[in-house]
Amino acid sequence: xxxxxxxxxxxxxxxxxxxxxxxxxxxxxxxxxxxxxxxxxxxxxxxxxxxxxxxxxxxxxxxxxxxxxxxxxxxxxxxxxxxxxxxxxxxxxxxxxxxxxxxxxxxxxxxxxxxxxxxxxxxxxxxxxxxxxxxxxxxxxxxxxxxxxxxxxxxxxxxxxxxxxxxxxxxxxxxxxxxxxxxxxxxxxxxxxxxxxxxxxxxxxxxxxxxxxxxxxxxxxxxxxxxxxxxxxxxxxxxxxxxxxxxxxxxxxxxxxxxxxxxxxxxxxxxxxxxxxxxxxxxxxxxxxxxxxxxxxxxxxxxxxxxxxxxxxxxxxxxxxxxxxxxxxxxxxxxxxx
Ligand code: ATP
Ligand code: MG
Numbered sequence: 093x094x095x096x097x098x099x100x101x102x103x104x105x106x107x108x109x110x111x112x113x114x115x116x117x118x119x120x121x122x123x124x125x126x127x128x129x130x131x132x133x134x135x136x137x138x139x140x141x142x143x144x145x146x147x148x149x150x151x152x153x154x155x156x157x158x159x160x161x162x163x164x165x166x167x168x169x170x171x172x173x174x175x176x177x178x179x180x181x182x183x184x185x186x187x188x189x190x191x192x193x194x195x196x197x198x199x200x201x202x203x204x205x206x207x208x209x210x211x212x213x214x215x216x217x218x219x220x221x222x223x224x225x226x227x228x229x230x231x232x233x234x235x236x237x238x239x240x241x242x243x244x245x246x247x248x249x250x251x252x253x254x255x256x257x258x259x260x261x262x263x264x265x266x267x268x269x270x271x272x273x274x275x276x277x278x279x280x281x282x283x284x285x286x287x288x289x290x291x292x293x294x295x296x297x298x299x300x301x302x303x304x305x306x307x308x309x310x311x312x313x314x315x316x317x318x319x320x321x322x323x324x325x326x327x328x329x330x331x332x333x334x335x336x337x338x339x340x341x342x343x344x345x346x347x348x349x350x351x352x353x354x355x356x357x358x359x360x361x362x363x364x365x366x367x368x369x370x371x372x373x374x375x376x377x378x379x380x381x382x383x384x385x386x387x388x389x390x391x392x393x394x395x396x397x398x399x400x401x402x403x404x405x406x407x408x409x410x411x412x413x414x415x416x417x418x419x420x421x422x423x424x425x426x427x428x429x430x
Contacts, residue, residue: 096342100334101413107330110419115250115329118160127215128154128165134212135167135219138192142184146171151228152220156235158249158275162257165219168229178223182208185221227383230302230309231272234293234382238279238353240315242289242322247329248336249278259404260427267397273379273389280351280379281336282322284358289322289332292356294382309383334412341405346398350378354385364388377401400428 120128136148152166153159173181179201186199186208196218197210205225211218222228239246252274256262264270269277282289296312303309327335344351349358350366359380361367366375366388376398377390393401408422415421 105328108328131215151232156232157239226304283356287324337409352380354382
């Protein structure tokens, strides 16, 4: 039998309670949320002095419900910047934050999305601030809406994000994948599962639309009308976690396919024109951004890190299949460079 056709072990469901207990332990506490709010309030105060018209949005995992105890705080400032460039505003913002006693303030201006990164000694959090990046605000809402459809998405994503952090494969600067990419992989997997656990909100009649930087972000956001969508699928979280790793270890066609939560199915690299390397975009693992459809979240992966990722997916699938104590072994800390 090919490894892509292997069935999961008979006792897989016996590991669900252990995995769910782990999920609970990863959820941010009320105290954690309170400290996050304090940080956001102090950022708002600093920003308000210099830019009274600025609107502050939270994005990323502090707003999309995929935040864990390890997550940072991501803030987007929506403001008129007149003739100044985003980079000039970020440099000015760095000075303002330093003057207000935020620590390790650093403007990262060369990134695809320029940000100011800093830490807050009062709350202990680190925080990324970007300007007018409303696409991130829109994709945050999309992820949050998906999370409300079936609790297994949140559980799966918490476990996958925790696994990725423990196994050191959640570091884009080293050529592995962002948390955002892993959440998209989880959504795609649940859209492809039979019976489906999640629908595809972007192919339905849009009830939410936001247009920014020439990109239209539109989808059906009345998720309370879709609460029973995944009910026919009875898979436990343990079976889904195994299925997720099995998919990425043996079933995904890395050579030809692109995952797309926008379409709720895989697309071909050919139709995306993602068949050859352009600059640093190698397109070895292809994950289409749901709104910026020309953006491949897997573009950071190179020949070495695709091998590391695939070995980690294979290890995870094997641990869930054969190990006596998978809830512990799966998450054993490891760094491929040490
Ligand atoms: P964590 O809990 O690890 O902080 P996160 O969901 O906040 O996870 P990040 O990787 O910190 O994920 O990204 C924050 C947000 O920035 C994402 O939710 C997404 O909106 C946006 N984002 C991150 N990386 C990209 C990317 N490569 N392309 C487009 N948007 C991105
Ligand atoms: Mg974050």
